[in-house]
Amino acid sequence: MKKNLFDKFADKAVYFTGSAAAFITATILVIAWASVGPIFNFSEVWQMVINTGTTIITFLMVFLIQKAQNKDSKAIQIKLNELIAAHEHASNRIVDIEDLTEDELDQLHKFYEKLGKLPKKEASSTHSISIDEQSKSACNQRYK
DSSP: OOOOHHHHHHHHHHHHHTSHHHHHHHHHHHHHHHHTTTTTTTOHHHHHHHHHHHHHHHHHHHHHHHHHHHHHHHHHHHHHHHHHHHOTTSOGGGTTGGGSOHHHHHHHHHHHHHHHTSOHHHHTSSSOOSHHHHHHHHHHHHTO
16 A cells, blocks of 8 residues: 555654654753753743744644544544444444434434443343344334
């Protein structure tokens, strides 16, 4: 699979910034900055150097972290979708729930909260308790 230049850079930058070497480097820079404070009489320029440097780095890291988070989130969604699709009793309607509105997600959340509160005897039975099965049961009960 071909990665573009930004993807390659972002992957390497995220890997490095999460390493012990990056932490040690940042610590050394802060110690070096603090140690030259007396030479510059702890001036405003001396303070601006660290403030500007950390602001720029933080600003850029926000985008790299978000890119990494988006990639991880997408990979997890794909893995979960595969598990849902592979399980015979699972509802395939759940596969793309990340596209639902916030209200629709809240309704599903309430449904699964209710499932979690079912007595252990009901919840541990061998019958399916997917959203599709519950929808069918609700329809059948309405028409009885």
